[in-house]
Amino acid sequence: MSTGDVSRRDFLKLSAIWAGSAWIVGFTTASSSNHREPYRTLTDEEAAIIDALADQIIPPDEYPGGKDAGVTHFVDQQLGGYLKGFASEYKTCLPALNNDAESRFGKPFIHLDEREQYSYLSELESGQFDNTSWGPYRPSSFFNIVRHHCMMGFYGSPVHGGNKEYISYQMLGLSVVQEPKRPGAP
Amino acid sequence: MANTKVDAIIVGSGAGGGVVAKELAVAGLSVVLFERGGWARYSEHRDDELTAQRSFPLHCYFGPDNERYRRVAVDHDGNERIVLPNDWAYHNNAACVGSGTVCYGGMAWRFMEEDFKMKTVYGSVEGSTLDDWPISYHDLEPYYEKAEWEIGVAGNDSLNPFAPPRKRPHPMPAFEHNKEGRILENAAREIGYHPFSIPMLRNSIPYGDRPECIHVRNCVGFVCPVGAKNGTHNTVIPTAIRSGNCELRTDCQVTEILINDRGRVTGVSYFDQNDQKKEQHARIVILAASATETPRLMLNSASRFFPDGIGNRNDWVGRNLQGHAYCGADGLFDKDIYDDVGPGASVAVSDFAHNNPGVIGGAVLCNEFIRLPYAFTGAHPPNTPSWGKEHKKNQRTYFHRTASLRGPVQEMPNFESRVEVSQNVRDHWGVPVAKISGFKLDEDIRTAHFIADKAEKWMEAAGAVKIWRNIPDTGVSGSQHQSGTCRMGNDPKTSVTDKYGRVHDIDNLFIADGSLHVTNGAFNPVLTIMALGYWVSDYIIKEWEHGNRFGG
Ligand SMILES: Cc1cc2nc3c(=O)[nH]c(=O)nc-3n(C[C@H](O)[C@H](O)[C@H](O)COP(=O)(O)OP(=O)(O)OC[C@H]3O[C@@H](n4cnc5c(N)ncnc54)[C@H](O)[C@@H]3O)c2cc1C
Numbered sequence: 214m215s216t217g218d219v220s221r222r223d224f225l226k227l228s229a230i231w232a233g234s235a236w237i238v239g240f241t242t243a244s245s246s247n248h249r250e251p252y253r254t255l256t257d258e259e260a261a262i263i264d265a266l267a268d269q270i271i272p273p274d275e276y277p278g279g280k281d282a283g284v285t286h287f288v289d290q291q292l293g294g295y296l297k298g299f300a301s302e303y304k305t306c307l308p309a310l311n312n313d314a315e316s317r318f319g320k321p322f323i324h325l326d327e328r329e330q331y332s333y334l335s336e337l338e339s340g341q342f343d344n345t346s347w348g349p350y351r352p353s354s355f356f357n358i359v360r361h362h363c364m365m366g367f368y369g370s371p372v373h374g375g376n377k378e379y380i381s382y383q384m385l386g387l388s389v390v391q392e393p394k395r396p397g398a399p
Numbered sequence: 400m401a402n403t404k405v406d407a408i409i410v411g412s413g414a415g416g417g418v419v420a421k422e423l424a425v426a427g428l429s430v431v432l433f434e435r436g437g438w439a440r441y442s443e444h445r446d447d448e449l450t451a452q453r454s455f456p457l458h459c460y461f462g463p464d465n466e467r468y469r470r471v472a473v474d475h476d477g478n479e480r481i482v483l484p485n486d487w488a489y490h491n492n493a494a495c496v497g498s499g500t501v502c503y504g505g506m507a508w509r510f511m512e513e514d515f516k517m518k519t520v521y522g523s524v525e526g527s528t529l530d531d532w533p534i535s536y537h538d539l540e541p542y543y544e545k546a547e548w549e550i551g552v553a554g555n556d557s558l559n560p561f562a563p564p565r566k567r568p569h570p571m572p573a574f575e576h577n578k579e580g581r582i583l584e585n586a587a588r589e590i591g592y593h594p595f596s597i598p599m600l601r602n603s604i605p606y607g608d609r610p611e612c613i614h615v616r617n618c619v620g621f622v623c624p625v626g627a628k629n630g631t632h633n634t635v636i637p638t639a640i641r642s643g644n645c646e647l648r649t650d651c652q653v654t655e656i657l658i659n660d661r662g663r664v665t666g667v668s669y670f671d672q673n674d675q676k677k678e679q680h681a682r683i684v685i686l687a688a689s690a691t692e693t694p695r696l697m698l699n700s701a702s703r704f705f706p707d708g709i710g711n712r713n714d715w716v717g718r719n720l721q722g723h724a725y726c727g728a729d730g731l732f733d734k735d736i737y738d739d740v741g742p743g744a745s746v747a748v749s750d751f752a753h754n755n756p757g758v759i760g761g762a763v764l765c766n767e768f769i770r771l772p773y774a775f776t777g778a779h780p781p782n783t784p785s786w787g788k789e790h791k792k793n794q795r796t797y798f799h800r801t802a803s804l805r806g807p808v809q810e811m812p813n814f815e816s817r818v819e820v821s822q823n824v825r826d827h828w829g830v831p832v833a834k835i836s837g838f839k840l841d842e843d844i845r846t847a848h849f850i851a852d853k854a855e856k857w858m859e860a861a862g863a864v865k866i867w868r869n870i871p872d873t874g875v876s877g878s879q880h881q882s883g884t885c886r887m888g889n890d891p892k893t894s895v896t897d898k899y900g901r902v903h904d905i906d907n908l909f910i911a912d913g914s915l916h917v918t919n920g921a922f923n924p925v926l927t928i929m930a931l932g933y934w935v936s937d938y939i940i941k942e943w944e945h946g947n948r949f950g951g
Contacts (some may be wrong), residue, residue, distance in 0.1 A: 270786040295457040295465075331787065338786075360786050365456055368772035368794075369449040373457065381772055385798050387739065391446075391624075393613035394740045396575035 250286065254293040254300060260285050262307045263359075265323045269330050270363040276384040277377075279363050287366030287375030295373075299358060306355040309347035310337070404680040404951075405429040405646075407939075408667055409687055410653045410696065413498030414925050415912035416687030417631025418546070418932030421638045424645035426940045431679055432645055433669060435652045436462040436495035438632070439502065441622040448771045452493055452502040453620030455485045456773070461502050462494030467827035470691075473836035475874070481824055490722075490835055490877035492689055496649060497632025499879060500925065504619035504744060504768050505600035505628055507552040508922035509543045509930075511563050512536040513753045514809070517918045521759045526840050527811035528719055532917045533889045533898035534934075536563055542933040546926055547598075551606045551629040554598025561593070561749035571603045574612070577740035579802050583766050584746045586861035592748040597765055600925070601742075602627040607634060618742030619768040631929075654830045656684060656700040656709050656908065663950050664709075664908045670828050682951030683907045683939065685900075687932070690720065690881040690913040694818045695833040697885070708820075710885070710902040715895050717818035719883040721919050722876030723807030724839055726847035727764065728854035730802050730863025731780055737799040743769035751806070751853050752921035759842055762806030762850045762921045764857070770803070778803070780865050802861070804854040805869070807880065808846045809921045810839060816875045818884050837875035847871055880924050882913035900935035907949035911935040 252260050267279025279285075292300045314322040314333050322333060334356065336342060342352040366375030376382075379389045406428035409416045420432040439461050444450065450460040458465055465483040472480050472488035482489045493499045513520045515532040523529065544567050546552075553571035556562035573596035576584055587594035601618075602611045612627040626633055639645035650672035657665045657678065666680035686693045694717035698708035708716055747765040755761045770778050775798055776790070784790045816837025824832050851868040858866045888894025891903035900915055902908040911932045913924055920927065942949070 271791055272788045274788065274791065276791075291457065361456070363786075364776040365449055365773055368776060369456075370445075370447040372447060373449060385772060385795055387616070387772070389446075391613075391615040391617065391741075393615075395614060396577045396580070396740050396745070 252286075252289045255285070255289045259303070259307045260289065261323055262311050263288055265330060266334075266359055267363050267366070269327075269334055270360055271367045277380055279367055281377070282367050282380045283371075283375045283377040284363050284366035287369070287373055288362055290374035291362070296362065299362075302350050302355060302358065305348040306350050306352075310352070310355070313342065313345070313352075402431075402677065402679045404666070404682075405431050406681060407431075407683040407685060408433065408679055408681040409685045409911075410667065411498070411686070411688035411692070411912065412496050412631065412636060412647065413493070413687060413689060413912065414500050414631060414928040415932040415935075416685070417497060417500070417636045417639075418929050419685050419687060419911045419936045420645050420647075421635035421642075422933060422936030422940065424639040424642040426936075426943065427644065428943065430639065430645040431681070432636070432639065432647045433651050433653050433667070433679075434496050434647065434649045436493075436498075437649045439495040439497070439622050441624045444622055446617045446621070448617070448620075448773050451617070451620035451771075452499070453771075454774045458485050459491060459493070461498075463491070468832075469824060469826060470832050471821045471824050471834040473834060475838065479834070487878070488835075490691060490881060492879050492881060495632075496636060496647065497630040498689070500600075500630030501622055501628075501632050502620055503600070503628075503630070503879075503925060504742060504923075506744065506765070506923045507547065507554065507598040507600045507926045508763065508920070509563055509565070510536065510920035510922055510927050511561065511749075511752055514918065514920040514922070515539075517760065517809075520753070524759060524811045524840070524842055526813055527842070528814050528893075529811055530886075530888070530893070530917050533887055533894075539927070539930050539934060540564070540566065542930040542937070543926060545933050546929040550600060550631070550634045550929060551602060552598050552600055552926070553603035555596060558595035559593060559749055561752060569598060571606055574599060574601070574603050574745055576745045577614075577743070578738040579736045579743070580745040580766060582736055583802065583804075583857070583861050587746070587748055587857055590856060590860045592750050592857065594746050594748050597745055597747045600629040602629065609633065614741045616739060616741040616743075616769050617771065619744075652828055653688070653696060654699065654828060656686075656696060658700070658702045658704060658709065660703075662704040662905065664905055665951075674828070682949045683909065685909040685911050685935070685939075686914075687910070687912040690884045690916075691818050691833050691835070691877060693910060693912055693914045694884040695820055698818075698820045699831055710895055710905060710908065712904065713892050715886070715893065717884050718814050718816075719812040719886055720816045720818055720835065720837055720875060720877050720881065721810045721812050721883045721916075722878055722880040723762070723919060723923075724810050724843040724847050724871045724876060725805055725807055726762070726851045726854075726868070726870050727803065727805035728851055728858050728866055728868045729778065729780070729804075730858035730861065731797060731865040732800045732802070732862060733864045735799040736802060741769055743767060748857075751850055755849060758846050758849045759811065760809035760846060760921055762808040762846070764804055764806040764850065764854055767803035767805055770801075772798070775801075781867050802858070802863070804857055806850040806854065807921065807923060808843060808850055809919060810843045810876060812883055812918060813837065813840055835875060835877060839871065839873050839876060844870065844873065880913075880919060882916035882919045882924055885910050885914035886917045887915045888917065899938035900931065901938075907951065909935055909939065
């Protein structure tokens, strides 16, 4: 998550799209240099926040994290589909989550380093920010919703936009095509 | 063009309705079988956990849909909330041809003799409407047998000393256990339990022109990719249609039971697949719309004869809603116990279904079906992270090292757990929706702890290094095991139908689904519902053969 891995041309293109937003300057996503589908319901700013959330909730290790597994695409697709009931909560809470990190760490969420992001989210989850509300929404419940949706996007079927190439099944050692089996047979 | 009058209408093509359709059609009655959903197909749904009928976070592939359906859920404090089908508080089962029998796990239990005479065995329970069934296990035994042979069950009672008496063995040999099942089976023996292979509505050998089970991971909640799981959709319903006497009308929502000025049922009104309101007339109407939708339909059918809903003179329609107070224990092992041989659940003990000192009723205890990757994210041991690096790491280790034991604790029915119709919320067709409220009794939670103790002991014997118990909340049960809302009985003041499922005071209106259950047994309910389908049909056919045309 740094501007370093984006070509200048990409960066210009992205800046043009993002013009008018106060908090986007200087970030982008690794995938922006790859060819990827455009988002349908999320702005690129919102997508970047979800990328960061997805990588905290399911961090990359020997296996790809939430972002590279397509969790953001899952959320993007579902907020216009089965999960459309959550769209306004996302629209309200994503920028609030990003900006509120400033009061605690002096930087928006997406600019924090990994460790800071983790402690910020732990605090959010434990309800330490619940004395503020994001529109009608409670920070800890929003985090909980995002956590669930990231799990769905990472572990659910790729038909819904996430779990690219069944990456989580590969990680769990599960075949995708289920061969006939027999109890007792190795 | 008006529909031609037929001999019998059946509302709902699930476990009970599918059986009745076949029995009546083969006996020569002309039948219209109404189903609000369509056919579920493997090619359409495949392996999508997020829309499967087990955890359905996105929606329920097997219906009903979130667009046209809703219900009202009432919490402990009386607060009402509108809920959609993929919310647990909706208490969904399914809505397609075959209903839950397409996507179920297929455990095929006969209730035990005690399950039919709970009051005689245990006495009265404070706050409960606990009662005996008006029929005994022995009345139903031949019909269990018929269900096992016509729909197809693999099992073997010889290892289960608590199995109720049977005249004929299961038609297919019992299933073998997978790796986890073998570990649990040995452990159960060591501590003196009596483990056996769960009887299953699944082919252990080719049966009924369909192949044997191929043991995939995605079984419960899914359509079987090879058709080795036996439901009403691939057995009795096709037989009914082949007889030439049964017309299946899918995507038709029945909204009212019609009654004439002499208090006889004349048919139903419904919305067809184009949302056109129509009527279908018949000599007999059989309701098999499930324990939540059957009472809703009755309460929505008010008339001069039945101002509070058809069959509801004594306010028993919709009462005594029950499911099971599921409980048990999970265990984490220090070695891999997972071999990816589905569906997972295979070993059970009936030791604690009855005769437990100081406890009323009990439950069979079984190992769980495979928890799929998304569902498993919420199944880690307590006090472990629910996200982050460690959660991801645990997910990949624990997935191969966790087992789960669960028991459907027989609930004590209570009058306040109920299905009503909402005064202000309506569905897509403008019909008042079901409103669900109630609670479990303390007795149920006490029994759940008793059963969870037995599960923990079993897990310990199996060598689990970390064990945690699972106790249900005190909210009303229903969902997949919904039952009890139109109980059968001998006294019309305290029941909705007689012992043949005939609604009191109406000669030609019957019920044949889980609503009839007086109590819901210490076991999953579906084989009992199928047996009741045969039982109710048998009565209707005998009457028919004696020339009774039910007044029409
Ligand atoms: C995932 C899952 C796993 C399960 N596993 C097991 C198991 O292992 N063992 C077991 O014993 N049980 C199991 N069950 C439960 C089992 O499926 C039910 O007990 C059984 O289907 C209930 O039978 P029923 O006839 O009462 O109602 P249903 O089978 O639900 O049938 C009712 C039918 O009526 C239709 N209907 C409702 N209202 C209307 C209307 N107004 N007009 C037209 N049609 C209407 C519905 O769409 C439905 O098809 C499982 C269920 C599910 C969902």
